[in-house]
Amino acid sequence: LFLALCQIDTKEMLDDDILEVDADFFSKATSLDKYASYAALKEGAKVLSSTTLVLNRDDLKNLADELGILSSKNKIPDRLDLNLTEFCAYYDHLATVRIKFTNTAKRYFSKLIGSENRYTTQVLKSVVLLNSVNSTNLYQVIRKYYSQHSSKKSFDISVDDLKDEMGLYTI
Structure with a gap:
């Protein structure tokens, strides 16, 4: 993709x-x-x-x-x-x-x-190099939060919110 x-x-x-x-x-x-x-x-x-x-x-x-x-x-x-x-x-x-x-x-x-x-060809190609599904999901979460807080250089996210965003649940 x-x-x-x-x-x-x-x-x-x-x-x-x-x-x-x-x-x-x-x-x-x-x-x-x-x-x-x-x-x-x-x-x-x-x-x-x-x-x-x-x-x-x-x-x-x-x-x-x-x-x-x-x-x-x-x-x-x-x-x-x-x-x-x-x-x-x-x-x-x-x-x-x-x-x-x-x-x-x-x-x-x-x-x-x-x-x-600010999605660029180089950024998209870099995602291809990520090794696991979780790495790609983490990248997507980072981009989502970055775009929501584009005026800042950082953002805060709780562990529970990160798990929800990445679809990681305790079974």
Whole structure:
């Protein structure tokens, strides 16, 4: 997902754009060998095609206009389940994944990648290098809290809130 996001041009994204990530690009970005990249791309395409992004009311306040989700009474939904892709296709013989994001997801990503939120290609590529699911989740929490407190250089979060944000629960 992050390598595909690196390719989004917020000024030029067209409705029919299909983004492509191949094993060579993936290998260079992650320092994995080419064979491991093939396997990771195939698994990544499978995961991405079934991924839904859940946005809560607070997330939606700033995005309501861009996503076109206001009701006839200008009400914001309490929750939005956002399907990310129309399709993810993996080509064995090309070691390539082709991704077509939904138009709503593209508008959401364009807003995230836009200059006011300071998501850059380098930052997105850095996330790919994180080693575990928890590392990626931690990065997302940090970006969320940073964007909510952009006038400050730091923020406070309780351990319980961090666990909730990252989906870590005691079983």
